[in-house]
Every structure is written in structure tokens, then in C-alpha cells.
Amino acid sequence: MKIGLLGHGVVGGGVTAVIDAGASESVRNLEVTNILVKDQSEVTDGRMSTNADDVLNADIDVVAECMGGLEPAHSFVKRALEAGHSAVTSNKKMLANYFEELMETAEKNHAVLLYEATAGGGIPWMANLRQIRRIDRILSFRGIFNGTTNYILYHMDLEDRDFDEMLKEAQDLGYAERDPSDDIDGFDVRYKVQISCASAFDQIVSPDDIPAFGIRFISAKDIAWAKSRGRTAKLIGRAAMNEKGLQAYVMPVFLNNSDYLSRIPSNLNGIESVSVTLGPAGFIGQGAGSLPTAHAVVQDLISISEGIEEHRHFEKSAVANGEVNGVYYIRTACPEAFTDITDEVICEGTLITRKTGLNAVLEKIAQCGDEKLFIAEVAE
Amino acid sequence: MKIGLLGHGVVGGGVTAVIDAGASESVRNLEVTNILVKDQSEVTDGRMSTNADDVLNADIDVVAECMGGLEPAHSFVKRALEAGHSAVTSNKKMLANYFEELMETAEKNHAVLLYEATAGGGIPWMANLRQIRRIDRILSFRGIFNGTTNYILYHMDLEDRDFDEMLKEAQDLGYAERDPSDDIDGFDVRYKVQISCASAFDQIVSPDDIPAFGIRFISAKDIAWAKSRGRTAKLIGRAAMNEKGLQAYVMPVFLNNSDYLSRIPSNLNGIESVSVTLGPAGFIGQGAGSLPTAHAVVQDLISISEGIEEHRHFEKSAVANGEVNGVYYIRTACPEAFTDITDEVICEGTLITRKTGLNAVLEKIAQCGDEKLFIAEVAE
Numbered sequence: 126m127k128i129g130l131l132g133h134g135v136v137g138g139g140v141t142a143v144i145d146a147g148a149s150e151s152v153r154n155l156e157v158t159n160i161l162v163k164d165q166s167e168v169t170d171g172r173m174s175t176n177a178d179d180v181l182n183a184d185i186d187v188v189a190e191c192m193g194g195l196e197p198a199h200s201f202v203k204r205a206l207e208a209g210h211s212a213v214t215s216n217k218k219m220l221a222n223y224f225e226e227l228m229e230t231a232e233k234n235h236a237v238l239l240y241e242a243t244a245g246g247g248i249p250w251m252a253n254l255r256q257i258r259r260i261d262r263i264l265s266f267r268g269i270f271n272g273t274t275n276y277i278l279y280h281m282d283l284e285d286r287d288f289d290e291m292l293k294e295a296q297d298l299g300y301a302e303r304d305p306s307d308d309i310d311g312f313d314v315r316y317k318v319q320i321s322c323a324s325a326f327d328q329i330v331s332p333d334d335i336p337a338f339g340i341r342f343i344s345a346k347d348i349a350w351a352k353s354r355g356r357t358a359k360l361i362g363r364a365a366m367n368e369k370g371l372q373a374y375v376m377p378v379f380l381n382n383s384d385y386l387s388r389i390p391s392n393l394n395g396i397e398s399v400s401v402t403l404g405p406a407g408f409i410g411q412g413a414g415s416l417p418t419a420h421a422v423v424q425d426l427i428s429i430s431e432g433i434e435e436h437r438h439f440e441k442s443a444v445a446n447g448e449v450n451g452v453y454y455i456r457t458a459c460p461e462a463f464t465d466i467t468d469e470v471i472c473e474g475t476l477i478t479r480k481t482g483l484n485a486v487l488e489k490i491a492q493c494g495d496e497k498l499f500i501a502e503v504a505e
Numbered sequence: 506m507k508i509g510l511l512g513h514g515v516v517g518g519g520v521t522a523v524i525d526a527g528a529s530e531s532v533r534n535l536e537v538t539n540i541l542v543k544d545q546s547e548v549t550d551g552r553m554s555t556n557a558d559d560v561l562n563a564d565i566d567v568v569a570e571c572m573g574g575l576e577p578a579h580s581f582v583k584r585a586l587e588a589g590h591s592a593v594t595s596n597k598k599m600l601a602n603y604f605e606e607l608m609e610t611a612e613k614n615h616a617v618l619l620y621e622a623t624a625g626g627g628i629p630w631m632a633n634l635r636q637i638r639r640i641d642r643i644l645s646f647r648g649i650f651n652g653t654t655n656y657i658l659y660h661m662d663l664e665d666r667d668f669d670e671m672l673k674e675a676q677d678l679g680y681a682e683r684d685p686s687d688d689i690d691g692f693d694v695r696y697k698v699q700i701s702c703a704s705a706f707d708q709i710v711s712p713d714d715i716p717a718f719g720i721r722f723i724s725a726k727d728i729a730w731a732k733s734r735g736r737t738a739k740l741i742g743r744a745a746m747n748e749k750g751l752q753a754y755v756m757p758v759f760l761n762n763s764d765y766l767s768r769i770p771s772n773l774n775g776i777e778s779v780s781v782t783l784g785p786a787g788f789i790g791q792g793a794g795s796l797p798t799a800h801a802v803v804q805d806l807i808s809i810s811e812g813i814e815e816h817r818h819f820e821k822s823a824v825a826n827g828e829v830n831g832v833y834y835i836r837t838a839c840p841e842a843f844t845d846i847t848d849e850v851i852c853e854g855t856l857i858t859r860k861t862g863l864n865a866v867l868e869k870i871a872q873c874g875d876e877k878l879f880i881a882e883v884a885e
Contacts, residue, residue, distance in 0.1 A: 151639040259531040388765035402796040409787030416782040
């Protein structure tokens with residue numbers, strides 16, 4: 126199967142490396158014949174070009190998009206699908222924003238669009254959801270979907286270090302971007318939760334509909350409190366589908382140390398689904414990195430080469446969150462906004478709520494307008 | 506696809522329940538048409554018979570064996586394969602003992618024998634090994650493969666209780682057999698490690714070749730020591746395949762509490778593979794129970810109905826273990842046998858070795874002849 130590869134950075138380079146190495150029969154059935162690179166300095170072999178037409182108009186069977194960014198990645202994938210080529214993408218931001226359009230385009234053109242690498246990196250999350258759904262309805266999922274923030278939180282906890290210092294270290298190591306907002310403000314996890322809602326429940330939601338809090342304002346003090354209660358801070362994305370509709374949000378959670386997700390170290394990811402007959406099913410692995418992410422892309426390519434079919438009917442859905450209740454840790458300049466739901470005051474400006482509906486808490490946060498407020502769920 | 510079901514106990518009953526419920530299109534393609542039950546009192550519908558011929562000679566496509574025990578389970582599966590029927594089994598003891606013969610019989614008759622439920626219960630361990638191997642060589646695996654002993658160890662740790670009391674509780678709850686030897690002496694894990702070695706490495710070993718230690722002689726004292734060092738006792742099966750051959754053994758391990766496998770609670774299982782491009786990949790879930798195990802059996806049946814092919818070439822292999830080194834905690838009536846490898850004496854008869862080759866330790870254990878010796882690996 127001839128593959129046109131769009132983008133040859135960390136992930137795209139890994140895809141070429143895995144396929145060119147040809148370590149298995151399934152991989153040897155694949156061939157990267159054309160590669161779109163960013164500029165002339167990247168051209169190192171005859172397959173490479175800086176002109177997208179050289180890839181998209183070539184004699185290829187499938188397109189693998191590993192460029193990142195919204196455009197031109199979106200237009201290129203759409204164009205490939207319209208030409209009847211199946212496609213694979215590792216680009217969660219693009220997919221989250223154009224999920225419905227691209228899936229419809231694929232269906233209309235009898236093509237398949239797969240996206241294992243967009244959530245959980247190398248973790249076979251999409252493949253396992255697909256497999257579990259051969260039998261079960263998925264009831265819910267929760268997980269650590271972002272390696273950068275897990276790296277930061279892990280080392281803050283382990284070494285009692287503060288956020289700014291750890292962010293800088295993550296940036297120096299190349300784990301975090303110079304503009305770290307997508308990671309530390311929870312947007313990256315939100316994209317992954319949105320994509321996972323489609324895979325798990327066939328529900329398409331707008332990313333903006335999913336409440337998302339990040340770890341930008343977490344401090345060593347917050348971690349110290351969590352520690353003193355036998356807890357560990359993790360940034361968690363979760364969703365559930367039930368008779369009350371779709372529940373989905375992203376928030377730091379002070380997990381009990383007895384919860385295995387609290388022990389997911391360094392930049393690893395860990396996700397758990399719950400389904401009717403199987404119950405809980407946890408999946409742990411590398412959430413990023415060249416070879417693990419490339420592994421996920423190549424898995425999708427093999428699935429396409431083996432003739433995988435996907436005929437799914439998606440529904441548009443609003444996020445209800447009416448069923449979400451929790452105990453929340455809130456540090457804010459305006460604690461008075463939360464007086465009527467406060468159960469315990471930790472210190473000036475830091476409080477624990479009694480069990481409260483998430484929507485009511487969100488309303489109070491919007492009203493108080495404290496842009497540096499830090500909130501974390503205190504797991505039961 | 507018409508299924509002849511052999512055995513209608515906890516697992517077989519679950520299989521009928523899942524398939525009869527028909528919650529998905531894939532499941533509705535399956536039909537249990539004939540069921541072998543143990544005695545007349547179990548006959549509750551027209552599909553059931555106490556005569557195996559009524560199932561094996563019926564107009565069926567596939568056989569699902571959920572009887573347990575060596576015979577007649579083995580003969581029935583063999584007979585089904587010889588008749589050209591593909592088969593599924595949940596019977597690890599039978600499969601471990603007849604793996605090579607049954608795989609050859611399947612191959613010869615263009616049939617497939619699948620066995621997802623034999624290791625890790627509901628965990629999609631075999632399916633994920635199969636998928637990872639589309640790209641990667643598996644380097645190693647390790648895991649908690651036995652829910653009964655995990656239940657016992659979990660509650661010993663949580664509630665500072667002693668082994669005998671917890672074993673009795675597990676028996677009363679139906680988690681442990683009246684004769685608990687397979688579970689608590691590590692034989693059950695050994696079967697699962699052996700089957701996993703075939704799935705991961707294409708290596709067939711005799712179960713007796715895999716050194717196996719259980720938790721029969723663990724005491725509250727041992728757990729207390731582990732706890733005092735920030736560790737948790739788990740019964741671990743592990744294996745690795747490298748240029749020095751196959752390494753495989755079963756032993757209690759005092760895991761660091763930072764290791765997520767140390768947090769696998771109650772009767773859950775957790776297994777991790779390591780492979781070339783994907784790196785570590787962890788899988789957690791229900792290791793037993795009617796519906797989760799039935800889920801695994803039905804997954805295999807769906808795979809067969811979708812035309813899965815398996816053409817694997819197995820090699821017979823001896824277990825080398827020459828590469829296995831560790832620090833071991835040993836409690837014994839004859840500590841003098843271990844003097845030259847002792848690093849620290851905890852108390853009379855309880856010692857920690859310095860880093861030592863497993864084979865050398867096994868030799869000393871055989872020489873000292875203490876049948877009540879307790880050994881655990883102290884993880885790095």
C-alpha cells in the first residue's frame with residue numbers, strides 16, 4: 126500500500142523510520158512513496174517535496190497527515206478523502222475542529238479516516254474502544270491524556286518543586302511548547318476528550334462545550350495539601366453517557382494514592398473505560414514521542430491495508446454535565462463567592478466545597494471572575 | 506455463526522447471557538445453538554444436553570470450551586478442531602498442557618484456536634499482543650495474572666490481616682477454591698505465563714520449566730516489612746525474550762509503591778508488555794468473573810466470525826533465566842544456606858540477599874529443602 130506522508134517532523138519522521146525498517150510482514154506491506162516536507166533544507170531523499178501536489182496527486186493509496194496545525198492540514202486531508210483515498214491523522218486539534226465534516230467526507234467517498242495517534246499517543250485506545258464496542262456499550266471513560274502536564278505534576282509531587290520551575294524544565298526538555306497554553310490550560314485534553322466521545326459514544330460535541338481547567342495556577346502549596354491527604358494531583362479528562370445525556374469535562378483531580386492512575390509516572394498517559402460486561406479496562410503507555418506515536422499511525426495504516434471498515438452514525442450532542450457532582454478544592458482571590466458551598470477552609474482563600482453539582486460551581490466561578498482561580502476535584 | 510458451548514458454569518453461563526442478550530450487531534451474528542451441561546438438573550432449555558455428542562455432532566460452526574479441567578475438555582476441543590471447526594477456550598490449565606498439540610491440530614485442519622480468556626480474564630491481553638506484534642517484537646511482559654491472590658494480598662496490606670484468615674475469606678466469597686493450591690502456589694500464574702510466552706514470543710515451554718513461587722507462606726510480618734520500605738507485595742509472572750534465550754518465572758514481588766502495578770486493587774489483574782517502538786503498554790481489568798471472562802470468550806468468537814487468520818510458527822524452548830538477577834527477601838528455617846549471598850539480616854531467619862542470579866538462588870533453595878520457605882523479589 127502506497128502512502129503519501131504529509132509532514133516529516135517528530136511523528137512523520139517516526140512513521141518513515143518504522144515503515145522503512147519493515148520489522149514485520151504487516152509493515153513490509155506498507156511503503157512511504159511520497160513525503161511532504163516543510164522546506165528545501167528538509168529534503169534528504171527522492172521521495173520528498175515541498176509541494177503538496179507532489180504528494181496528493183501522486184500514485185498513492187492512503188494519506189498519513191502528521192503536520193499539526195489546522196491549515197493546510199485540514200484541506201489536505203479533506204482533499205485526499207474527496208479523491209477516495211483513506212487517511213490517517215495524528216493531528217488532534219485539526220480533527221477535533223473538523224471531526225464531523227471529515228467523517229462525512231470519508232463516508233461519502235467510501236474512504237476511512239483513522240486517528241489512533243490523536244489521543245493517548247501510542248496507547249491503543251481507539252482500537253480497544255472499537256473492540257470493546259463489538260460487544261459492549263461504553264458507559265464512561267477517564268484518564269491522563271496529556272504527557273506534558275503529567276510530567277510537570279509528577280515532578281512537582283516527587284521533588285516538592287513549584288509550577289513555573291517545572292514548566293521551564295519541561296520546555297527545556299522539549300516536552301512543552303514555548304507557548305504552553307494548549308497543554309497547561311487543558312485544551313489539549315479537551316480535544317482528546319472530544320475525539321474520545323465520538324469514538325466511545327458516537328457523540329459529536331463542540332470542543333468549546335467541554336468545561337476545561339488546566340494546571341497553570343497550581344502551586345506547590347496545593348500539591349502539599351493533596352499529599353498530606355494521601356492524594357496525588359493529575360490532570361484528568363472524563364466523560365460519561367447516560368440517560369441524562371453526555372457528561373464531559375477536564376479538570377485537575379486530587380486522586381487517592383490507592384488509585385492506579387495516581388501512579389502513572391513521568392510523561393506517560395493512562396486511560397480507563399467502563400463498559401457493560403467488561404467493567405473497568407485500563408490502558409497505560411507513552412502519550413507522545415516519535416516512535417510510540419508513529420506506532421499508532423502505522424497501526425492505523427495496517428488496519429486500512431487489511432480492509433478495516435467503519436460505518437458509524439454520529440449524533441450531535443450538547444454537554445449536559447447535570448449528573449456531575451463532586452467535592453472541589455478551590456484557591457481564589459474571592460472565596461466569598463463560594464461561601465454557601467464551602468465545607469472547610471484550608472487557609473485564607475483556599476477552601477474545600479461540600480459535594481456540589483459541577484454546573485453550579487462553574488456558574489460561581491464565572492461570576493467571581495477570578496482569572497487566576499485554581500480548582501481541582503477531590504476524588505471520592 | 507452457530508456455536509456449540511461446552512460447559513455452562515460461571516463462564517459458560519456468562520457466554521450464553523452475553524450472546525442471548527445480543528447487545529450489538531457483532532453479537533447478534535452469533536448464536537448458541539447447543540450447550541453441554543454437567544447433569545440433568547442443569548438442563549433448563551432445549552439447547553442443553555448432558556451428552557457431548559449432541560453438541561459436537563450437531564450442525565455447529567465453532568466450539569467454545571468453558572468446562573475447565575484437563576479431560577474431557579482436551580479431547581472435546583481436539584475432536585472439534587479435527588472436524589474442522591474453529592474453537593475458543595477459556596481453560597488455561599488444559600491449554601497450557603496441550604498447547605502445541607492443539608495448535609498443530611488447528612493448523613492442520615485449517616481451523617483457528619483462540620484463547621483470550623485464559624490469561625487476564627476480561628483484559629484484552631491476547632488481542633493487544635496480536636496487534637502490537639503487527640509492528641513490534643515483544644521484548645518482555647510482567648503482570649498480576651491472578652485475581653484470587655491479588656485479593657488476598659490487597660486485603661492483607663490494607664487491613665494488616667494474616668494469610669490464613671484472608672484465604673478463608675476468599676474461599677467463603679467464592680474467589681478461591683476449596684483446594685487453593687493452583688492459585689496460592691503460583692501454578693495458575695505459571696499456566697498464564699506459559700500461554701503468554703507463546704502469544705508474545707512464539708515460544709512453547711513446558712509449564713514445569715517455569716520456576717514458580719506462590720504466597721502460601723507469606724505472613725503479615727513480611728507484608729509489614731514491605732510496607733515499612735514503601736512497597737506492596739504482588740504475585741508477579743514475568744518473561745523476557747532476548748539473545749540469551751527465554752527468561753520466565755513466577756514470584757511474589759515487593760513492588761515500589763510508585764509502580765502502578767502496586768496499586769492494582771482487589772481481584773483485578775494488570776499486565777504490561779514492553780516492545781520495540783511502543784515501549785511499555787499496560788492493560789488493567791477484571792481477571793475473572795462471569796461477564797468479563799465471557800466478554801473475552803465472545804470477543805474470540807466475533808474474531809472467528811469475522812474470519813481472523815492465525816498462521817504462527819512456534820518454537821520449543823527451554824527456560825534459561827540466565828539473565829535474571831534480583832535482590833530477594835527470604836524467610837526460612839535454614840538461613841545459613843544463604844549466608845554467602847546475604848546482604849542484610851532483618852531478623853532471625855529473615856534476610857535480604859545482595860543482587861544475585863535467580864538460578865543460583867533456586868539452587869540454594871533446592872539444597873536447603875525448607876518446604877515452608879518464603880521468597881519475594883525486592884523490586885529495584
